[in-house]
Amino acid sequence: MNLLLLEKKDFIGAGKVLVSGRRFEHIKKVLKAKTGTMLSCGLINNRMGTAIVTGFYDDCLEMEVTLDKDPPKPIPLTLVLALPRPKMLKRIMESVVSLGVKDIYLINSWRVEKSFWKSPVLEKDNLEKYFRLGLEQGKDTMMPNLYQKRFFSKFVKEELPIIGKDSLCITAHPKTSNICPNDVKKKTTLVIGPEGGFIELEVKTLEKSGFETFSIGERILKVETATTYLISRLFT
Protein backbone atom coordinates (compact mmCIF):
# COMPACT_ATOMS: atom_id res chain seq x y z
CA MET A 1 0.00 0.00 0.00
CA ASN A 2 1.84 3.03 -1.33
CA LEU A 3 -1.23 5.24 -0.99
CA LEU A 4 -4.00 5.09 1.59
CA LEU A 5 -7.18 5.18 -0.49
CA LEU A 6 -10.00 7.00 1.30
CA GLU A 7 -13.72 7.04 0.67
CA LYS A 8 -16.16 9.84 1.40
CA LYS A 9 -17.71 7.75 4.18
CA ASP A 10 -14.36 7.59 6.03
CA PHE A 11 -14.68 11.32 6.83
CA ILE A 12 -16.00 12.20 10.29
CA GLY A 13 -15.40 15.93 9.91
CA ALA A 14 -13.52 18.43 7.77
CA GLY A 15 -10.08 16.89 7.10
CA LYS A 16 -10.62 14.10 9.66
CA VAL A 17 -11.05 10.41 8.84
CA LEU A 18 -11.53 7.13 10.70
CA VAL A 19 -9.86 4.15 8.98
CA SER A 20 -10.74 0.55 9.90
CA GLY A 21 -10.67 -2.99 8.47
CA ARG A 22 -8.07 -4.09 5.93
CA ARG A 23 -6.49 -0.66 5.60
CA PHE A 24 -6.20 -0.29 9.40
CA GLU A 25 -4.57 -3.73 9.72
CA HIS A 26 -2.10 -2.93 6.94
CA ILE A 27 -1.15 0.45 8.39
CA LYS A 28 -0.67 -1.12 11.81
CA LYS A 29 1.09 -4.38 10.93
CA VAL A 30 2.93 -3.76 7.69
CA LEU A 31 3.60 -0.03 7.76
CA LYS A 32 3.98 -0.11 11.57
CA ALA A 33 2.55 3.41 11.84
CA LYS A 34 2.25 5.25 15.16
CA THR A 35 0.63 8.48 16.27
CA GLY A 36 2.33 11.18 14.22
CA THR A 37 3.20 8.95 11.25
CA MET A 38 2.54 10.59 7.90
CA LEU A 39 1.25 8.59 4.95
CA SER A 40 0.42 9.37 1.34
CA CYS A 41 -3.32 9.32 0.85
CA GLY A 42 -6.00 10.13 -1.69
CA LEU A 43 -9.76 10.30 -1.91
CA ILE A 44 -11.30 7.97 -4.50
CA ASN A 45 -11.95 9.86 -7.76
CA ASN A 46 -10.58 12.99 -6.13
CA ARG A 47 -7.34 14.64 -5.02
CA MET A 48 -4.31 13.24 -3.21
CA GLY A 49 -2.18 14.43 -0.32
CA THR A 50 -1.06 13.31 3.12
CA ALA A 51 -2.67 11.81 6.22
CA ILE A 52 -1.19 12.07 9.72
CA VAL A 53 -2.15 9.54 12.38
CA THR A 54 -3.74 11.47 15.25
CA GLY A 55 -5.34 8.64 17.22
CA PHE A 56 -4.71 4.89 17.45
CA TYR A 57 -7.54 2.67 18.71
CA ASP A 58 -8.12 -1.09 18.95
CA ASP A 59 -9.87 -1.47 15.61
CA CYS A 60 -9.40 1.83 13.83
CA LEU A 61 -7.29 4.93 13.59
CA GLU A 62 -8.01 8.60 13.29
CA MET A 63 -6.13 10.71 10.80
CA GLU A 64 -5.86 14.31 9.75
CA VAL A 65 -6.00 14.64 6.01
CA THR A 66 -4.74 17.28 3.58
CA LEU A 67 -5.66 16.80 -0.08
CA ASP A 68 -3.51 19.23 -2.03
CA LYS A 69 -2.45 17.64 -5.29
CA ASP A 70 -3.90 16.02 -8.37
CA PRO A 71 -3.63 12.31 -9.09
CA PRO A 72 -1.13 11.29 -11.81
CA LYS A 73 -2.22 11.54 -15.44
CA PRO A 74 -3.88 8.42 -16.84
CA ILE A 75 -2.26 6.79 -19.86
CA PRO A 76 -4.25 7.48 -23.03
CA LEU A 77 -5.09 3.85 -23.60
CA THR A 78 -8.29 1.89 -24.03
CA LEU A 79 -7.49 -1.74 -23.32
CA VAL A 80 -9.66 -4.39 -24.97
CA LEU A 81 -8.84 -7.78 -23.55
CA ALA A 82 -10.21 -11.23 -24.36
CA LEU A 83 -11.39 -12.43 -20.95
CA PRO A 84 -8.40 -14.19 -19.29
CA ARG A 85 -8.76 -17.03 -16.79
CA PRO A 86 -9.99 -15.69 -13.43
CA LYS A 87 -6.72 -15.99 -11.48
CA MET A 88 -4.85 -14.16 -14.19
CA LEU A 89 -7.62 -11.58 -14.57
CA LYS A 90 -7.20 -10.49 -10.94
CA ARG A 91 -3.50 -9.88 -11.41
CA ILE A 92 -3.96 -8.17 -14.78
CA MET A 93 -6.61 -5.83 -13.39
CA GLU A 94 -4.39 -4.87 -10.48
CA SER A 95 -1.33 -4.33 -12.66
CA VAL A 96 -2.99 -2.36 -15.49
CA VAL A 97 -4.69 -0.10 -12.96
CA SER A 98 -1.35 0.46 -11.20
CA LEU A 99 0.03 1.44 -14.63
CA GLY A 100 -2.68 4.08 -15.10
CA VAL A 101 -5.15 2.40 -17.48
CA LYS A 102 -8.67 3.86 -17.11
CA ASP A 103 -10.77 2.17 -19.81
CA ILE A 104 -10.99 -1.59 -19.96
CA TYR A 105 -13.22 -3.80 -22.09
CA LEU A 106 -13.35 -7.52 -21.36
CA ILE A 107 -14.58 -9.32 -24.44
CA ASN A 108 -15.45 -12.82 -25.54
CA SER A 109 -13.46 -14.72 -28.15
CA TRP A 110 -13.40 -18.25 -29.61
CA ARG A 111 -10.64 -19.40 -27.25
CA VAL A 112 -12.15 -17.89 -24.07
CA GLU A 113 -13.54 -20.73 -21.97
CA LYS A 114 -17.26 -20.22 -21.30
CA SER A 115 -16.80 -20.94 -17.59
CA PHE A 116 -14.61 -17.82 -17.22
CA TRP A 117 -17.72 -15.65 -17.64
CA LYS A 118 -19.29 -17.25 -14.57
CA SER A 119 -16.37 -16.45 -12.28
CA PRO A 120 -17.10 -14.37 -9.16
CA VAL A 121 -14.01 -12.34 -10.11
CA LEU A 122 -16.26 -10.53 -12.61
CA GLU A 123 -18.70 -9.32 -9.94
CA LYS A 124 -18.67 -5.57 -9.45
CA ASP A 125 -17.54 -5.68 -5.81
CA ASN A 126 -14.65 -8.00 -6.56
CA LEU A 127 -13.45 -6.04 -9.55
CA GLU A 128 -13.55 -2.89 -7.44
CA LYS A 129 -11.37 -4.64 -4.87
CA TYR A 130 -8.67 -5.34 -7.48
CA PHE A 131 -8.96 -1.80 -8.79
CA ARG A 132 -8.41 -0.43 -5.29
CA LEU A 133 -5.32 -2.60 -4.88
CA GLY A 134 -4.04 -1.28 -8.21
CA LEU A 135 -4.67 2.34 -7.23
CA GLU A 136 -3.02 1.84 -3.82
CA GLN A 137 -0.03 0.29 -5.59
CA GLY A 138 0.31 2.90 -8.35
CA LYS A 139 -0.49 5.91 -6.14
CA ASP A 140 -3.59 7.03 -7.95
CA THR A 141 -7.21 7.76 -7.00
CA MET A 142 -9.11 7.61 -10.28
CA MET A 143 -11.17 4.41 -10.64
CA PRO A 144 -11.12 2.84 -14.10
CA ASN A 145 -14.22 2.06 -16.16
CA LEU A 146 -14.76 -1.58 -16.98
CA TYR A 147 -17.18 -2.99 -19.53
CA GLN A 148 -18.00 -6.66 -20.17
CA LYS A 149 -18.90 -7.60 -23.76
CA ARG A 150 -20.00 -11.16 -24.37
CA PHE A 151 -20.69 -10.95 -28.09
CA PHE A 152 -17.43 -10.65 -30.01
CA SER A 153 -18.78 -10.02 -33.46
CA LYS A 154 -21.45 -7.49 -32.46
CA PHE A 155 -18.97 -5.65 -30.23
CA VAL A 156 -16.15 -5.50 -32.78
CA LYS A 157 -18.41 -4.54 -35.69
CA GLU A 158 -20.70 -2.05 -33.98
CA GLU A 159 -19.06 -0.65 -30.85
CA LEU A 160 -15.32 -0.94 -31.36
CA PRO A 161 -15.10 1.45 -34.34
CA ILE A 162 -16.77 4.12 -32.19
CA ILE A 163 -14.56 3.37 -29.16
CA GLY A 164 -11.42 3.52 -31.32
CA LYS A 165 -12.39 6.70 -33.21
CA ASP A 166 -9.47 9.20 -33.44
CA SER A 167 -7.08 6.76 -31.78
CA LEU A 168 -4.34 4.43 -32.97
CA CYS A 169 -6.16 1.10 -33.35
CA ILE A 170 -4.04 -2.03 -32.94
CA THR A 171 -4.43 -5.73 -32.27
CA ALA A 172 -1.53 -7.59 -30.67
CA HIS A 173 -1.22 -10.80 -32.67
CA PRO A 174 1.86 -13.05 -32.68
CA LYS A 175 1.26 -14.39 -36.19
CA THR A 176 2.24 -11.29 -38.15
CA SER A 177 5.51 -9.73 -39.14
CA ASN A 178 4.39 -6.11 -38.55
CA ILE A 179 6.31 -4.95 -35.53
CA CYS A 180 4.39 -3.05 -32.84
CA PRO A 181 5.22 0.69 -32.74
CA ASN A 182 6.70 2.19 -29.59
CA ASP A 183 6.26 5.46 -27.71
CA VAL A 184 3.24 6.38 -29.83
CA LYS A 185 2.43 9.58 -27.91
CA LYS A 186 -1.24 9.43 -28.85
CA LYS A 187 -4.58 7.97 -27.84
CA THR A 188 -4.47 4.25 -28.48
CA THR A 189 -6.97 1.41 -28.50
CA LEU A 190 -5.15 -1.88 -27.97
CA VAL A 191 -6.80 -5.27 -28.43
CA ILE A 192 -5.15 -8.30 -26.83
CA GLY A 193 -6.38 -11.84 -27.53
CA PRO A 194 -6.71 -14.88 -25.28
CA GLU A 195 -4.00 -17.47 -24.53
CA GLY A 196 -3.56 -19.21 -27.89
CA GLY A 197 -4.51 -16.02 -29.74
CA PHE A 198 -7.50 -14.88 -31.76
CA ILE A 199 -8.64 -17.20 -34.54
CA GLU A 200 -8.17 -15.96 -38.11
CA LEU A 201 -11.84 -15.01 -38.52
CA GLU A 202 -11.63 -12.80 -35.43
CA VAL A 203 -8.46 -11.15 -36.71
CA LYS A 204 -10.25 -10.42 -40.02
CA THR A 205 -13.26 -8.96 -38.20
CA LEU A 206 -10.93 -6.71 -36.20
CA GLU A 207 -9.11 -5.65 -39.37
CA LYS A 208 -12.42 -4.72 -41.02
CA SER A 209 -13.12 -2.49 -38.00
CA GLY A 210 -9.79 -0.72 -38.53
CA PHE A 211 -7.55 -2.66 -36.14
CA GLU A 212 -4.25 -3.57 -37.76
CA THR A 213 -2.32 -6.50 -36.31
CA PHE A 214 1.14 -6.14 -34.78
CA SER A 215 3.49 -8.55 -33.08
CA ILE A 216 6.38 -7.93 -30.74
CA GLY A 217 8.79 -10.18 -32.64
CA GLU A 218 9.59 -13.87 -32.55
CA ARG A 219 8.78 -14.39 -28.88
CA ILE A 220 5.26 -15.16 -27.71
CA LEU A 221 4.31 -13.89 -24.26
CA LYS A 222 1.62 -14.87 -21.78
CA VAL A 223 -1.31 -12.45 -21.83
CA GLU A 224 -0.27 -11.18 -18.40
CA THR A 225 3.30 -10.45 -19.48
CA ALA A 226 2.22 -9.15 -22.89
CA THR A 227 -0.18 -6.62 -21.38
CA THR A 228 2.47 -4.93 -19.23
CA TYR A 229 5.08 -5.29 -21.98
CA LEU A 230 2.87 -3.59 -24.57
CA ILE A 231 1.76 -0.78 -22.26
CA SER A 232 5.39 -0.04 -21.47
CA ARG A 233 6.35 -0.19 -25.13
CA LEU A 234 3.52 2.04 -26.33
CA PHE A 235 3.88 4.68 -23.64
CA THR A 236 7.54 5.19 -22.77
Place this chain on the structure above:
Amino acid sequence: MNLLLLEKKDFIGAGKVLVSGRRFEHIKKVLKAKTGTMLSCGLINNRMGTAIVTGFYDDCLEMEVTLDKDPPKPIPLTLVLALPRPKMLKRIMESVVSLGVKDIYLINSWRVEKSFWKSPVLEKDNLEKYFRLGLEQGKDTMMPNLYQKRFFSKFVKEELPIIGKDSLCITAHPKTSNICPNDVKKKTTLVIGPEGGFIELEVKTLEKSGFETFSIGERILKVETATTYLISRLFT
Protein backbone atom coordinates in the same frame (compact mmCIF):
# COMPACT_ATOMS: atom_id res chain seq x y z
CA MET B 1 3.33 -24.48 -25.14
CA ASN B 2 4.40 -22.56 -28.23
CA LEU B 3 7.51 -24.67 -28.65
CA LEU B 4 8.04 -28.34 -27.83
CA LEU B 5 11.25 -28.37 -25.82
CA LEU B 6 13.28 -31.52 -26.40
CA GLU B 7 16.12 -33.06 -24.44
CA LYS B 8 18.95 -35.21 -25.78
CA LYS B 9 17.48 -38.24 -23.99
CA ASP B 10 14.22 -37.93 -25.98
CA PHE B 11 16.09 -39.01 -29.12
CA ILE B 12 15.76 -42.68 -30.11
CA GLY B 13 17.58 -42.28 -33.40
CA ALA B 14 18.74 -39.65 -35.88
CA GLY B 15 15.89 -37.11 -36.11
CA LYS B 16 13.49 -39.34 -34.17
CA VAL B 17 12.14 -38.63 -30.66
CA LEU B 18 9.75 -40.22 -28.17
CA VAL B 19 7.83 -37.66 -26.07
CA SER B 20 6.00 -38.66 -22.89
CA GLY B 21 4.73 -37.19 -19.60
CA ARG B 22 3.61 -33.56 -19.28
CA ARG B 23 4.57 -32.65 -22.85
CA PHE B 24 2.73 -35.68 -24.26
CA GLU B 25 -0.42 -34.81 -22.28
CA HIS B 26 -0.28 -31.21 -23.45
CA ILE B 27 0.23 -32.12 -27.10
CA LYS B 28 -2.64 -34.61 -26.90
CA LYS B 29 -5.19 -32.67 -24.82
CA VAL B 30 -4.49 -29.00 -25.43
CA LEU B 31 -2.95 -28.96 -28.88
CA LYS B 32 -5.13 -31.92 -29.97
CA ALA B 33 -2.36 -33.16 -32.26
CA LYS B 34 -2.78 -36.21 -34.49
CA THR B 35 -0.46 -38.25 -36.68
CA GLY B 36 0.89 -35.80 -39.24
CA THR B 37 0.53 -32.70 -37.06
CA MET B 38 3.52 -30.40 -37.25
CA LEU B 39 4.75 -28.50 -34.18
CA SER B 40 7.51 -26.00 -33.50
CA CYS B 41 10.26 -27.65 -31.50
CA GLY B 42 13.75 -27.06 -30.20
CA LEU B 43 16.51 -28.96 -28.44
CA ILE B 44 17.56 -27.48 -25.09
CA ASN B 45 20.63 -25.26 -25.51
CA ASN B 46 20.61 -26.08 -29.22
CA ARG B 47 18.78 -25.35 -32.47
CA MET B 48 15.09 -25.08 -33.25
CA GLY B 49 12.86 -26.41 -36.01
CA THR B 50 9.80 -28.58 -36.53
CA ALA B 51 8.54 -31.93 -35.28
CA ILE B 52 5.96 -34.05 -37.11
CA VAL B 53 3.91 -36.63 -35.21
CA THR B 54 4.63 -40.01 -36.77
CA GLY B 55 3.17 -42.33 -34.13
CA PHE B 56 0.58 -41.93 -31.37
CA TYR B 57 0.65 -44.36 -28.47
CA ASP B 58 -1.13 -44.63 -25.09
CA ASP B 59 1.49 -42.78 -23.09
CA CYS B 60 3.88 -41.28 -25.61
CA LEU B 61 4.25 -40.14 -29.16
CA GLU B 62 6.91 -40.55 -31.78
CA MET B 63 8.00 -37.56 -33.84
CA GLU B 64 10.32 -36.79 -36.70
CA VAL B 65 12.43 -33.78 -35.93
CA THR B 66 14.24 -31.25 -38.14
CA LEU B 67 16.41 -28.69 -36.36
CA ASP B 68 17.24 -26.05 -38.94
CA LYS B 69 17.26 -22.65 -37.30
CA ASP B 70 18.88 -20.77 -34.45
CA PRO B 71 17.01 -19.76 -31.30
CA PRO B 72 16.09 -16.05 -31.00
CA LYS B 73 18.74 -13.64 -29.76
CA PRO B 74 18.86 -13.16 -25.98
CA ILE B 75 18.34 -9.64 -24.64
CA PRO B 76 21.63 -8.13 -23.42
CA LEU B 77 20.47 -7.86 -19.83
CA THR B 78 21.78 -9.14 -16.54
CA LEU B 79 18.89 -9.04 -14.08
CA VAL B 80 19.73 -8.66 -10.39
CA LEU B 81 16.61 -9.15 -8.32
CA ALA B 82 16.05 -8.98 -4.58
CA LEU B 83 14.50 -12.39 -3.86
CA PRO B 84 10.71 -12.02 -4.28
CA ARG B 85 8.17 -14.10 -2.37
CA PRO B 86 8.07 -17.66 -3.73
CA LYS B 87 4.73 -17.47 -5.58
CA MET B 88 5.81 -14.32 -7.34
CA LEU B 89 9.29 -15.70 -8.03
CA LYS B 90 7.82 -18.56 -10.06
CA ARG B 91 5.88 -16.18 -12.28
CA ILE B 92 8.79 -13.75 -12.63
CA MET B 93 11.18 -16.53 -13.62
CA GLU B 94 8.78 -17.80 -16.25
CA SER B 95 8.07 -14.34 -17.65
CA VAL B 96 11.66 -13.04 -17.77
CA VAL B 97 12.80 -16.24 -19.45
CA SER B 98 9.99 -15.91 -22.02
CA LEU B 99 11.28 -12.37 -22.64
CA GLY B 100 14.80 -13.65 -23.39
CA VAL B 101 16.72 -12.90 -20.17
CA LYS B 102 19.72 -15.23 -19.76
CA ASP B 103 21.54 -14.03 -16.63
CA ILE B 104 19.70 -13.76 -13.34
CA TYR B 105 21.05 -13.04 -9.87
CA LEU B 106 18.73 -13.47 -6.88
CA ILE B 107 20.10 -11.45 -3.99
CA ASN B 108 19.30 -10.76 -0.38
CA SER B 109 18.19 -7.36 0.89
CA TRP B 110 16.95 -5.85 4.16
CA ARG B 111 13.28 -6.24 3.18
CA VAL B 112 13.58 -9.81 1.86
CA GLU B 113 11.92 -12.14 4.37
CA LYS B 114 14.39 -14.76 5.62
CA SER B 115 11.86 -17.54 5.05
CA PHE B 116 11.90 -16.89 1.29
CA TRP B 117 15.40 -18.39 1.10
CA LYS B 118 14.07 -21.69 2.42
CA SER B 119 11.43 -22.05 -0.27
CA PRO B 120 11.53 -25.20 -2.42
CA VAL B 121 11.02 -22.86 -5.39
CA LEU B 122 14.76 -22.15 -5.16
CA GLU B 123 15.75 -25.78 -5.66
CA LYS B 124 17.57 -26.46 -8.93
CA ASP B 125 14.93 -28.85 -10.32
CA ASN B 126 12.08 -26.48 -9.61
CA LEU B 127 13.81 -23.47 -11.08
CA GLU B 128 14.57 -25.50 -14.17
CA LYS B 129 10.86 -26.33 -14.44
CA TYR B 130 9.93 -22.61 -14.53
CA PHE B 131 12.73 -21.94 -17.00
CA ARG B 132 11.38 -24.64 -19.30
CA LEU B 133 7.89 -23.13 -19.12
CA GLY B 134 9.39 -19.76 -20.00
CA LEU B 135 11.33 -21.19 -22.95
CA GLU B 136 8.26 -23.07 -24.21
CA GLN B 137 6.25 -19.86 -23.94
CA GLY B 138 8.81 -17.54 -25.57
CA LYS B 139 9.92 -20.05 -28.26
CA ASP B 140 13.52 -20.30 -27.22
CA THR B 141 15.89 -23.14 -26.30
CA MET B 142 18.71 -21.44 -24.40
CA MET B 143 18.54 -22.05 -20.64
CA PRO B 144 19.35 -19.03 -18.47
CA ASN B 145 22.02 -18.96 -15.77
CA LEU B 146 20.79 -18.29 -12.25
CA TYR B 147 22.91 -17.41 -9.25
CA GLN B 148 21.79 -17.07 -5.62
CA LYS B 149 23.63 -14.51 -3.48
CA ARG B 150 22.72 -14.34 0.18
CA PHE B 151 25.15 -11.64 1.29
CA PHE B 152 24.04 -8.28 -0.07
CA SER B 153 26.99 -6.19 0.93
CA LYS B 154 29.68 -8.67 -0.12
CA PHE B 155 27.93 -9.29 -3.42
CA VAL B 156 27.35 -5.63 -4.29
CA LYS B 157 30.83 -4.52 -3.25
CA GLU B 158 32.90 -7.38 -4.63
CA GLU B 159 31.03 -9.18 -7.39
CA LEU B 160 28.58 -6.69 -8.88
CA PRO B 161 31.22 -4.26 -10.21
CA ILE B 162 32.75 -7.14 -12.17
CA ILE B 163 29.35 -8.39 -13.40
CA GLY B 164 28.38 -4.88 -14.52
CA LYS B 165 31.69 -4.08 -16.22
CA ASP B 166 31.23 -2.44 -19.67
CA SER B 167 27.46 -2.37 -19.22
CA LEU B 168 24.90 0.32 -18.33
CA CYS B 169 24.50 -0.14 -14.55
CA ILE B 170 21.14 0.88 -13.11
CA THR B 171 19.05 0.38 -9.99
CA ALA B 172 15.27 0.78 -10.27
CA HIS B 173 14.29 2.84 -7.24
CA PRO B 174 10.99 4.69 -6.88
CA LYS B 175 12.36 7.39 -4.58
CA THR B 176 14.37 9.32 -7.15
CA SER B 177 13.50 11.85 -9.82
CA ASN B 178 15.96 10.48 -12.42
CA ILE B 179 13.81 8.94 -15.09
CA CYS B 180 14.83 5.52 -16.42
CA PRO B 181 16.27 5.61 -19.96
CA ASN B 182 14.56 3.70 -22.75
CA ASP B 183 15.71 1.67 -25.73
CA VAL B 184 19.30 1.71 -24.49
CA LYS B 185 20.66 -0.55 -27.25
CA LYS B 186 23.52 -1.77 -25.07
CA LYS B 187 24.48 -4.34 -22.47
CA THR B 188 22.69 -3.49 -19.25
CA THR B 189 22.83 -4.66 -15.65
CA LEU B 190 19.53 -3.86 -13.94
CA VAL B 191 19.02 -4.14 -10.18
CA ILE B 192 15.45 -4.36 -8.87
CA GLY B 193 14.68 -4.19 -5.15
CA PRO B 194 12.14 -6.05 -3.01
CA GLU B 195 8.51 -4.99 -2.38
CA GLY B 196 8.92 -1.84 -0.30
CA GLY B 197 12.21 -1.05 -2.02
CA PHE B 198 15.85 -1.08 -0.99
CA ILE B 199 16.72 0.78 2.20
CA GLU B 200 18.84 3.92 1.84
CA LEU B 201 22.05 2.19 2.96
CA GLU B 202 21.59 -0.43 0.25
CA VAL B 203 20.99 2.26 -2.37
CA LYS B 204 24.22 3.98 -1.27
CA THR B 205 26.17 0.72 -1.47
CA LEU B 206 24.82 0.17 -4.99
CA GLU B 207 25.75 3.72 -5.97
CA LYS B 208 29.29 3.21 -4.71
CA SER B 209 29.52 0.16 -6.97
CA GLY B 210 28.50 2.31 -9.95
CA PHE B 211 24.75 1.69 -10.03
CA GLU B 212 22.81 4.91 -10.51
CA THR B 213 19.17 4.96 -9.36
CA PHE B 214 16.29 5.57 -11.77
CA SER B 215 12.54 5.61 -11.32
CA ILE B 216 9.77 5.18 -13.86
CA GLY B 217 7.84 8.24 -12.69
CA GLU B 218 5.22 8.86 -10.04
CA ARG B 219 3.68 5.41 -10.12
CA ILE B 220 5.07 2.56 -8.05
CA LEU B 221 4.73 -0.93 -9.51
CA LYS B 222 4.79 -4.39 -8.00
CA VAL B 223 8.13 -6.13 -8.57
CA GLU B 224 6.43 -8.50 -10.99
CA THR B 225 4.94 -5.71 -13.09
CA ALA B 226 8.06 -3.54 -12.79
CA THR B 227 10.33 -6.30 -14.10
CA THR B 228 8.40 -6.75 -17.35
CA TYR B 229 7.80 -3.00 -17.63
CA LEU B 230 11.49 -2.18 -17.31
CA ILE B 231 12.65 -4.90 -19.70
CA SER B 232 10.21 -3.61 -22.30
CA ARG B 233 11.28 -0.03 -21.71
CA LEU B 234 15.00 -0.75 -21.88
CA PHE B 235 14.90 -2.98 -24.94
CA THR B 236 12.28 -1.73 -27.40
